[in-house]
Amino acid sequence: MLTPAVSEDLSQLVRLEAPGSAYGSQDSSDGRRLFGLDAAELASRMIAAGEPAWRGRQLAEALYRQRIAELDAITTLPKALRQRLAAGGWQVGRPAIAQVFQSVDGTERYLVECSGGDGVTVETVWMPEGDDGETGDGVEPDASDESAKRHHQATLCISSQVGCAVNCRFCLTAKLGLQRNLSSGEIASQVIVVFDRHAVEVGRDRVNLVFMGMGEPFLNYDNFMGAVRLLVREVGLSPQRMTVSTSGIVPGIERFAQEPPELRPKLAISLNAPNDQIRSEIMPINHKWPIESIVAAVRRVKLRPRERITFEYVLLGGITDRTEHAAEVARLIRRTGLPAKVNLIAWNPGPGINYSTPQPEAIEAFRSTLIDAGIPVYLRKPRGRDIFAACGQLKRTLEG
Ligand code: SAH
Ligand code: SF4
Secondary structure, three states: OOOOOOOHHHHHOOOOOOOHHHHOOOOOOOOOEOOOOOHHHHHHHHHHOOOOOHHHHHHHHHHHHOOOOOHHHOOOOOHHHHHHHHHOOOEOOOOOEEEEEEOOOOOEEEEEEOOOOOOOEEEEEEEOOOOOOOOOOOOOOOOOOHHHHHOOOEEEEOOOEEEOOOOOOOOHHHHHOEEEEOOHHHHHHHHHHHHHHOOOOEOOEOEEEEEOOOOOHHHOHHHHHHHHHHHHHHHOOOHHHEEEEEOOOHHHHHHHHOOOOOOOOEEEEEOOOOOHHHHHHHOHHHHOOOHHHHHHHHOOOOOOOOOOEEEEEEEOOOOOOOHHHHHHHHHHHHHHOOOEEEEEEEOOOOOOOOOOOOOHHHHHHHHHHHHHOOOOEEEOOOOOHHHOOOOOOHHHHHHO
């Protein structure tokens, strides 16, 4: 739902196919970039350099736990080895924050430079107190938990592609088409650079990660899951604090259902409509994978205790925000039999998109209809409106 930092004319570009395998788990620009490789891959690079395999583990510690961005600063490696690696063209090659926008509400929006050397940036958003979208699925801090009181619960929203090929009618990212996939390293680096900036201590601070920025994670599945593996195994994050949102890419959901529980994030489905007819109008992808096919795939995911499937629902004024729509959504969700919650998002306007924002009374009526039907529902707070960091607002700022 985020929009990349590009000028208006980019949106005129013809939609590109993703370069696919050219952007595997390793970054594309050269083979000498360490960031993005996991401990095993780093070990094999070290063995090739005539070093013992455990140097790979040391490197992984330096890159992902200590968050060191320069090869020469990795002092756990002997100086001679660092020099030899540098002479061989090796570098950490971690993407950096190119620009920061700060909101009065504490939200920060970043442009993170991709590592392909193509000057492309992606959007990442840091919400120090979350946006309430993460509540209600069994991971809220216990009120008696001292660490939760001392350290705010933040939410970090990251991107998985530059642009998006899915073409939802209400979304600004769709206007860009798909520019390219992000590599696993580029996806994971958004987390590392923001953690570094906010001195986040993994294991102490409660940060929820949402794959809800630019792009459709399940159309870049291997790199998305590669990033999850890096974040879980090398950075030390819990997949239970990560949520991936999909527009309903059924083959992706089916693959996701096969992931081991220790690596599988929570799942959010962008439902956005009460039935196939309206959904197909606002999300043409629904013709290919209608609601029932999505639900069938979601049923294959083995949920953890207390885990719920999140259904995201963007309220478009007059189109999806009526009380009868809410009642229909409640029936639909009950019919699935899935433990579920609904995240309501009031549509954020964007240039060239002809929808209207829902009235506050409509939002409230929608919400209470779902609550009365026994469905847990949360209204996502729009964060960082003054820096245009809320869903669908980013492009406007860049033009202004
Ligand atoms: N591509 C994935 C994840 C990114 S979009 C997906 O579609 O699920 C994340 C959420 O933002 C989706 O639920 C989407 O419906 C919502 N969204 C997109 N544009 C929006 C806008 N202009 N206002 C509010 N929400 C929007
Ligand atoms: Fe936007 Fe739809 Fe792509 Fe999600 S899938 S980023 S809502 S166009």
